[in-house]
Amino acid sequence: MSYKLKGSGIRLPSGFTDEVIIGLGNRVIDFCNRGDVDSLYEELDGAVRHEISRTDVKQQLRLYYGLYDQIAAARYEGVHWTEIQEGVQVYELLYSVDLARPGAENIVMGITVADRVDTPRMFRFWIDRRLVIHHRH
Numbered sequence: 001m002s003y004k005l006k007g008s009g010i011r012l013p014s015g016f017t018d019e020v021i022i023g024l025g026n027r028v029i030d031f032c033n034r035g036d037v038d039s040l041y042e043e044l045d046g047a048v049r050h051e052i053s054r055t056d057v058k059q060q061l062r063l064y065y066g067l068y069d070q071i072a073a074a075r076y077e078g079v080h081w082t083e084i085q086e087g088v089q090v091y092e093l094l095y096s097v098d099l100a101r102p103g104a105e106n107i108v109m110g111i112t113v114a115d116r117v118d119t120p121r122m123f124r125f126w127i128d129r130r131l132v133i134h135h136r137h
Contacts, residue, residue, distance in 0.1 A: 024120070035061055038054070043122050045116075045122060048124065068099055068127065085114075089115040091112070110128075111125045
């Protein structure tokens with residue numbers, strides 16, 4: 001699958017500063033690299049924790065580590081989509097991810113976050129090497 005990020009004009013709320021967006025991506029990558037299930041689970045929005053268990057997150061991390069090993073870096077690429085879920089505006093943020101192993105291809109990480117009054121909280125995250133982001137020149 002290929003994603004083309006459009007200059008669609010989706011505006012993020014003021015709480016989604018560059019620092020917040022970059023920090024969120026870095027925290028998720030750090031937790032994945034360390035296999036820190038507890039911290040990653042705590043990043044999830046409270047409503048989501050009722051639907052997913054620590055065991056689910058642990059299995060997801062084991063799968064990612066088995067497929068990708070260590071993640072070297074990530075770059076924020078843009079907003080993939082936005083919609084209202086359970087009365088809350090959510091945004092899926094896309095990051096291109098570099099792997100640490102030699103010859104590794106770029107992969108994509110998506111983080112769905114809720115627009116809350118305080119720090120945005122994750123609804124979900126995923127990593128997939130079958131996805132490629134194409135940039136307009």
